Amino acid sequence: MSAKNTNTKNTKRSHPDEIWIGLVSISDRASSGVYQDEGIPALQTWFGKALSSPWHMESRLIPDEKELISKTIVELIDEVGCDLVLTTGGTGPSRRDVTPEATLAIASREMPGFAEQMRQISLKFVATAILSRQVAALREIDDHAALIINLPGQPKAIQETLEGLKDADGKSIVPGIFAAVPYCIDLIGGPYVETNETVIKAFRPKSAIRVKN
């Protein structure tokens, strides 16, 4: 038996199991046109291959401004009705990197396991993974809740952290953090999300797996 969908806020779903995902690319230079944003396209590509259940996306490209980052996440959750918001960029130690502070400012509870696991995964790819201050958290309002996850700004970090590390035969060596996202969304009352197992196998305890008719 899976957790009951108690989110009533998003009445726009075309299917009860459709997840609404907010993507926020945070970069001074991409948002001002110095270079082309690669964060949103990389996220869209990854979700296109990873999800097998219905999804809808809303994306925003903004500079590294704390108030604007907080406001954008709140808009995506409270007004648009997103169940999951992924940010990319602004997690490092530079003065302009304020994504974790902006996230925690509008969060109700932190989900530290995601960030701990992301840094562990990233260390398999780059030694500078230790520099990411990324966080994950819930935003819970009266009739809706969402999971927010910060990803680093390097576009390649998106697949690395969400999908993890595989050997030459495609066997998982380090599981990506997205494996835990569908069950987390179940537990906060969101839609039942299913994945393409060749990309990422979702982890749910047996009691939470929906029996197909």
Ligand SMILES: Nc1ncnc2c1ncn2[C@@H]1O[C@H](COP(=O)(O)OP(=O)(O)OP(=O)(O)O)[C@@H](O)[C@H]1O
């Ligand atoms: N949205 C993006 N699109 C394409 N490349 C990006 C993006 N964000 C970051 N990068 C790349 O990753 C590197 C490290 O990301 P980081 O977030 O630290 O960038 P940054 O130097 O703070 O960027 P900015 O000054 O634009 O905010 C950048 O130098 C850039 O090469």
Ligand SMILES: Nc1nc2c(c(=O)[nH]1)N[C@H]1C(S)=C(S)[C@@H](COP(=O)(O)O)O[C@H]1N2
């Ligand atoms: N998986 C992964 N994690 C990564 C990286 C990367 O390339 N891949 N880059 C690191 C670097 S160089 C920095 S400075 C920090 C913070 O990046 P951000 O400020 O772009 O968020 O993330 C780190 N984490």
